[in-house]
Amino acid sequence: MNDTYAFIEAEKPTHGVAVLCQLLKVARSSFYAWLAAAKTRAARQAADEALTHEITVIHLGSSGTYGVPRVHAKLQRLGQRVNRKRVAWLMRAHGIQGAHRRRSLTRPDKRARPTPDLIGRDFHADVPRTRLVGDITFLPTAEGWRYLACRLDLATREVTDYAMADHHRAELVVDALDMAHGRAGLEPGC
Structure with missing residues (x-):
C-alpha cells in the first residue's frame, strides 16, 4: 500500500x-x-x-x-x-546472527574401527523394511534427561522402532534394533 x-x-x-x-x-x-x-x-x-x-x-x-x-x-x-x-x-x-553451540551426544571410541556407510548417503528406498536410518536425541522430562533412539524406514518414512533410557550407551541402540527386528519383520539384508 x-x-x-x-x-x-x-x-x-x-x-x-x-x-x-x-x-x-x-x-x-x-x-x-x-x-x-x-x-x-x-x-x-x-x-x-x-x-x-x-x-x-x-x-x-x-x-x-x-x-x-x-x-x-x-x-x-x-x-x-x-x-x-x-x-x-x-x-x-539485517542477517545478524549469533553463534550457536551444537551439543553432540557422540563420543567416539578412539580405538574402534570406523563403521562403513551402508546407505552411501542415498536416503531413498523402494521396498519397505529394507533400509533403515536412525538417530539418538535427548529430551527433558520430569524425571530428568531421557535419551531416545529411533529408526526410520526410508521407503515408508515411518518410525519402525524406538527405545528410551536414561543413558546413551550402545545398549540403547541395540534395544531399538531388537524392537525393529521383532516388531517390523525386517527383510533379509536390511
Missing part, C-alpha cells in the same frame, strides 16, 4: 489527488493519513538505522558470537532503552 500512496504523492501535481485515489480505489483520507505520518516514519527509519549500527558494532565486538539476548543486555548496559523484540527484528532483518 505504501507504493500506491508514494505513486499518488509523485503524480498529484499532474493529475490531482481525487482522480488518482478514485482510479487506484484508495480512500483520500487514507492517503492524507499516510502523508501526515511521513515524518514519523522517517524518524523511525533513522532510529532503526542508528540502532542497527549499534547492534552491528556490539555483534562484531563479540567476534560474531552474541545473539539477541546478549546484544539486548549490552544495549541496556549502555543506557539504550529498547525492546528485546525490536532488537530481534532488526538483527533478523
